Amino acid sequence: MPVAVITGASKGLGRALAEALAQRGWDLVLGARTSDVLARSAEHARVHGTRVVAVTGDVNDAGHRAELVAAAGELGGLDLLVNNASALGAEPLVRLDALPLEGLRVALETNVVAVLGLVQEALPLLRAAEAGTVIALSSDAAAEAYETWGGYGAAKAALDQLAAVLAVEEPELRVWAVDPGDMDTDLYTAAVPVDGDGEYRPAPETVVPGFLRLLDERPVSGRYGAPALLGGS
Template sequence: MDLHLAGRRALITGGSKGIGRAVAEALAGEGVDVILVARDAAVLAEAAQVVRARRQVNVATIPADLSREDEVVRVAREAGEIDILVNNAGAIPPGTLAAVDNDTWRRAWDLKVFGFISLCRAVYPAMAARGSGVIVNVIGAAGEKLPANYIAGSAGNAALMAFTKALGRASPADGIRVVGVNPGSTATQRMEMLLRHRAQETLGDAARWMELCRDMPFGRPGKPEEIADAVAFLASPRSGYTTGTILTVAGG
């Protein structure tokens, strides 16, 4: 299916690995020029080289720490005019209310929650001035399931879901669509870290984390590419009447 995205420009945060990198490849496969943002310049450059080698599109990188407001502003300025923003950066650590201290909670939210919101605020005015644009927030199914042993992530994701729905309800007046994707367990380094933590808690051995995948839908975690394809479709004109909604991709 042609998604009618060729020639557009997308800014993808957390674009150096995992879901972000898969989104970059999916959009590039549709002819979209991509700008990848992540903290680690070396890993970012390697990811860009892989995408560039596979697809005949322009691939740029902007190393940045999106937990800082000044860096968010710089990224928006350096990226220039974009058609699609994919907010994906952020890793909130697991833990109960007692286990996650204030500093850890605030650092995690500065990147995942306020980083998403700040970048939306930075790019939205230019999209509104043109009367077009799409924002896709890759959030996480914990915002629906609300596990207490991932309380900072549950609360942060729920906040971003509400933000996405609220902004997406108003954005059609500016010609903009705002949507979200809630991945379930997805086969990334991030997932392995979380499952190792859970295996230590429940099985007493972090090395047994793969055992926790047995009861997942279809007996496996999702693939980054499966999330990326959903993002690409939502960002495309094929989904042009969709806004203010969240698509859950968690295997049922």
Template structure:
């Protein structure tokens, strides 16, 4: 697979708003072309306009991350752009709004959270493995949460899914190391977004920072050699971050 124009390429899922749009905007400004996904088409196309003004070629894919047709559409978009350097698995399912207790969730609700937050990133990584392996040094970023370690009441299904994603991160980091594909987990910290508002339904979340607060972290992470961060878990709102020596 050869590059069309020499620019690196990133896939960002859930890129139409919140953290995903901040990461895509940062990557576009750093010279990446972008394959951006979200289910709703019109906000995704709207979000992509400033990235295009930054010089990026953007291929919007309106699809759910858990759908096989969506995976195929992302594969095809990557093929069109000719290479793949970064994948950010950002799209996520909170589950029912308002932080219901774990045992109040229906089988469907439990399965959807796990399908979107764990199974989908694994299957999309698998689908994108050939172009990732073809890159000189690729990086897969799994967006996790403090709920993965906190055992907070009301966050059980989402927290369990992010804990599983953390383990997936560490496992794939070892399994793909020989292919020069590195994998990290990033906890972005609390942010004022639609998902956060859905968790705190009807509550004032104006004290939480906007997702732009994570930009210094992305500047640091994407400036690292992927192999030096392989298998690590970062807190994007931390004061400093360290790679492996």
């Protein structure tokens, strides 16, 4: 069975992806910081009869990253690495003139530096896989200028560039930066606690088919957005 490592897998999109892959027979290594919530996510995935290893920890910790990859190796290898764990840098989000520099450092460390660290740890197993794949969770804030989203958007823009260069340097892999669009998640609520725009935001589960389409069709490495993946414009 193929093996995937998913960070930030205790809830939201990470949990939804884990369940969808488990339904397809994937074995999983799930990582997150909160052990009890992560355990529930793992149990949901195990219902489908696959092997699921829950590894509690912070992606900023090199030891945790090594543990995630080691767990994948014990399951037989690593076919897919989903870098879903993320940090806003400020909760709620603030304008750049009020953004704590330490908050920006946290966003960069979690969204970029930790991702590269995990990729470096995982590359030997990904290179050995028949269809080694890396997914980096991007954001429209990486490409558009939204008030208060500057720190987070800058980190995600850096992540997009990291993914693009990785794709050039590792042509045998598929490397996709994926913008899932706005979703009804704890991350968005933390970013904008009082959101008065009245706009509907879909549940993370509704975006999962786009990720499955990528895995089924395996297009060239690059940046992809949810609307196109889900069949829209």
